Amino acid sequence: GESVGLHLPTLSVQEGDNSIINCAYSNSASDYFIWYKQESGKGPQFIIDIRSNMDKRQGQRVTVLLNKTVKHLSLQIAATQPGDSAVYFCAENAGGTSYGKLTFGQGTILTVHP
Amino acid sequence: DTAVSQTPKYLVTQMGNDKSIKCEQNLGHDTMYWYKQDSKKFLKIMFSYNNKELIINETVPNRFSPKSPDKAHLNLHINSLELGDSAVYFCASSQDHGGSETQYFGPGTRLLVL
Numbered sequence: 121g122e123s124v125g126l127h128l129p130t131l132s133v134q135e136g137d138n139s140i141i142n143c144a145y146s147n148s149a150s151d152y153f154i155w156y157k158q159e160s161g162k163g164p165q166f167i168i169d170i171r172s173n174m175d176k177r178q179g180q181r182v183t184v185l186l187n188k189t190v191k192h193l194s195l196q197i198a199a200t201q202p203g204d205s206a207v208y209f210c211a212e213n214a215g216g217t218s219y220g221k222l223t224f225g226q227g228t229i230l231t232v233h234p
Numbered sequence: 235d236t237a238v239s240q241t242p243k244y245l246v247t248q249m250g251n252d253k254s255i256k257c258e259q260n261l262g263h264d265t266m267y268w269y270k271q272d273s274k275k276f277l278k279i280m281f282s283y284n285n286k287e288l289i290i291n292e293t294v295p296n297r298f299s300p301k302s303p304d305k306a307h308l309n310l311h312i313n314s315l316e317l318g319d320s321a322v323y324f325c326a327s328s329q330d331h332g333g334s335e336t337q338y339f340g341p342g343t344r345l346l347v348l
Binding site: 127158 | 326
């Protein structure tokens with residue numbers, strides 16, 4: 121499949137388990153962060169976002185945690201399902217004059233086994 | 235209803251040729267982007283336009299020329315294609331070009347230069 125030879129970080133879980141995907145960002149001036157899900161052959165799909173004045177935000181089955189002290193972002197997926205299998209990207213925006221320029225992380229491959 | 239659409243989905247061409255990729259969004263957004271995703275899945279911004287005006291122009295060879303005939307369309311023309319141009323090109327759009335605007339991606343155009 122598409123993941124062969126990619127050498128991205130991988131996370132393999134059983135259906136029903138909770139998943140945690142981590143991301144280290146680089147710019148301490150970044151004030152907006154997004155998680156995207158990219159399924160094979162498709163474009164990145166928005167999952168959840170968080171602004172720098174928050175440290176936690178919850179959506180449906182997903183939670184994003186932000187630790188600005190160590191520049192770390194995580195995505196938690198509850199009760200992971202096979203349909204959650206995809207590559208997950210974090211992205212940061214430095215705000216100010218960055219004018220919407222998103223800097224993407226390298227991606228993590230999540231595989232959910234039935 | 236397709237929010238951000240791109241044509242063609244696949245593009246196979248010879249080195250040295252000139253080709254164009256088209257993007258349209260029906261979200262009523264003011265800002266549109268082009269991203270390049272390489273074989274390692276790394277996503278990098280190339281250009282952005284806000285209401286037909288160039289906002290972001292990353293370090294991209296001048297063989298790549300974006301054109302925005304109106305705010306719903308952003309096309310990418312590539313001259314003298316090279317092997318290294320082979321990648322997946324994604325168009326995206328957002329309401330505005332502020333730092334905390336969610337970007338919505340198209341399905342991608344898979345370009346293969348032989």
